[in-house]
Every structure is written in structure tokens, then in C-alpha cells.
Amino acid sequence: MDSPINLSPTQTAVKTDAREAAQTLGTLLRQMPEYEAFLKALQAVNSDPVIERLGAQMRFHRDALQWGRDDGQHAAELERLEMELEALPLVKEYRQAEAQVRQLFQAVEEIISQEAGVAFAANARRGGCCG
Amino acid sequence: MELPEEIRNAAQTLGRSLREEDFMRSYLKAVEEFVADLEARKLEEQLYATYNDLLARQQAGESLSREETQSFYELRRRVQSHPLISARENELRLIKPYLAEIADEISARLGVDYTALARS
Numbered sequence: 270m271d272s273p274i275n276l277s278p279t280q281t282a283v284k285t286d287a288r289e290a291a292q293t294l295g296t297l298l299r300q301m302p303e304y305e306a307f308l309k310a311l312q313a314v315n316s317d318p319v320i321e322r323l324g325a326q327m328r329f330h331r332d333a334l335q336w337g338r339d340d341g342q343h344a345a346e347l348e349r350l351e352m353e354l355e356a357l358p359l360v361k362e363y364r365q366a367e368a369q370v371r372q373l374f375q376a377v378e379e380i381i382s383q384e385a386g387v388a389f390a391a392n393a394r395r396g397g398c399c400g
Numbered sequence: 401m402e403l404p405e406e407i408r409n410a411a412q413t414l415g416r417s418l419r420e421e422d423f424m425r426s427y428l429k430a431v432e433e434f435v436a437d438l439e440a441r442k443l444e445e446q447l448y449a450t451y452n453d454l455l456a457r458q459q460a461g462e463s464l465s466r467e468e469t470q471s472f473y474e475l476r477r478r479v480q481s482h483p484l485i486s487a488r489e490n491e492l493r494l495i496k497p498y499l500a501e502i503a504d505e506i507s508a509r510l511g512v513d514y515t516a517l518a519r520s
Contacts, residue, residue, distance in 0.1 A: 286417040286420070287414065287417040287418050287421055287502050288501075288502065288505050290410065290413045290414040290417045291414055291502045291503070291505035291506050292505050292506075292508075292509060293410050293413070293414075294407070294410040294411060294413075294414050294506055294509075295505060295506035295507070295508065295509025295510055295514070296509050297406055297407050297410050298407065298506070298509070298510060299509050299510055299511075301404075301407070304510070308511070311512075367517075370517055371517050371518075372401050373401060373403075374514065374517045374518040375401075375518060375519075375520050376401040376403050377403065377407060377411045377518065378518040378519075378520075380403075380408060380411035380412055380415060381411050381414050381415040381418070382415070383415065384411075384412050384414075384415020384416050384418070384419060385414075385415040385416075385418035385419050385424070386419055386424070386427075386428050386431065387418070387424070387427065387428075387431075387492070387495070387499070389415075389418070389499060389502075389503070389518075390503065390514065390515040390518035390519045391515075391519055392492065392495070392496050392499050393496070393499035393500045393502065393503035393515050394500070394503070394513075394515040394516070394519070395500050395504075395515075
């Protein structure tokens with residue numbers, strides 16, 4: 270029986286070596302204590318009812334601003350809610366864990382980019398308008 | 401930040417594997433040609449320096465003159481139309497989908513977007 274046709278033009282363009290190397294790196298990063306702490310903090314933030322309520326309120330005010338319904342109150346209220354959110358202990362813990370992971374990933378990124386000869390993460394991002 | 405050896409090695413292996421990929425060849429050649437051309441390098445450096453200067457002055461509350469902004473746009477046009485710079489940018493545009501595929505492999509293991517956390 271014939272092999273199925275590969276309809277993805279990019280799937281064959283990248284060698285297995287780089288894919289495997291990326292998978293290995295991803296697996297190792299996943300096991301780092303900084304990353305485990307980050308995931309734990311992220312889950313805590315995502316399942317907290319107070320944060321969920323604040324998030325919904327913030328979305329309401331952001332939408333109002335986006336649709337030009339601003340009498341000055343929406344911007345002020347949004348700022349107040351953002352401050353309230355950032356002051357929560359869970360959010361502070363999350364920000365701290367996030368900063369640690371960013372530091373870790375940026376150190377990794379520096380090595381990849383230096384070896385590859387291209388700024389890897391900056392050019393590998395999906396979406397956005399410019400690239 | 402001091403990285404564990406295992407992570408450092410894995411990052412080096414990935415970087416080297418990427419450099420050896422066929423799709424990287426034309427891009428790396430274009431970079432090499434750009435780096436070897438002093439005029440192209442100076443032109444691009446001048447653009448970044450001018451941009452940073454104008455931005456800093458604007459952020460400090462200064463109004464920029466029409467001549468200054470026109471001169472900046474003209475410089476940007478010259479940079480963008482320089483054959484070596486535009487060739488490099490074009491090659492970079494072509495490799496981006498492949499780089500994204502590789503980054504997806506890391507993100508899939510992590511469960512979050514690697515590129516969002518790794519960019520400085």
C-alpha cells in the first residue's frame with residue numbers, strides 16, 4: 270500500500286535533528302524547579318475566583334474603552350482594578366515565578382541564538398502583524 | 401543566570417542543529433555578505449542610532465522638526481532598499497515558519513508558548 274501523501278510543505282523541510290533537539294530541550298526545561306513553580310503559580314491564578322471576577326470586570330471596562338465609550342470612568346476603574354489585581358498575594362507569587370522563568374528561558378535563548386546565528390525566539394513567534 | 405550543564409548542552413545542540421539545517425543556508429549566507437560590507441553595516445547602525453535618539457527626545461517631551469522626521473524616513477528608505485539588507489531581511493522572512501515549527505516542539509513539551517517567555 271502506498272504511503273499517505275504529506276500535504277504539509279514544511280513538515281519535511283525541517284530535519285529530525287533539530288526537532289529532536291527541541292523536544293529534548295523542552296522536556297528538560299519542563300523539569301526545572303523554576304518552571305514547575307511557574308506552572309503551579311499559573312494554575313493557582315487561573316483557578317482563583319477573586320482573580321476570575323476581577324478579570325471579568327477588567328474585560329468589561331477594556332471593551333468599553335475599545336468601543337470608545339469612555340467618559341473617563343472606565344479608564345480610572347480599569348486602573349483601580351489592575352492595581353487591586355496586582356496587589357493580590359497569588360498574583361505577586363505568579364509575577365515572581367514568571368520573572369524567574371523568563372530569566373531562565375532568556376539564558377537558554379541566548380545560547381540557541383548564538384549557536385544558530387539567528388535570534389531564535391524573536392523570529393519564531395507566531396501571529397502578530399509584523400512577522 | 402547560571403544554567404545547569406544539561407540544559408546548556410541541550411540549548412547548544414539545538415542551536416547547532418538549526419545552523420546545519422538546509423533552510424538556514426541562504427539566510428546565513430545573506431548575513432555573512434551583510435557583515436562583510438562596511439557601508440551596509442554603518443548605514444543600519446546609523447538608522448538604529450537615529451531612531452533611538454529621536455525616540456528618547458520625543459519621550460522627553462521634545463517636538464521633532466519636520467526636517468528631522470523627513471530625514472529619518474529617508475534614511476529608513478535607504479536602509480530598506482539596500483540590496484544586502486533587503487536580501488537578508490527577505491531570507492529571514494523565509495526561515496521564520498521553520499523556526500516557528502521548531503519552537504512549537506519546545507512549547508508542546510512545556511504547555512506554554514516558549515517564544516513569549518524567551519524574548520527579552
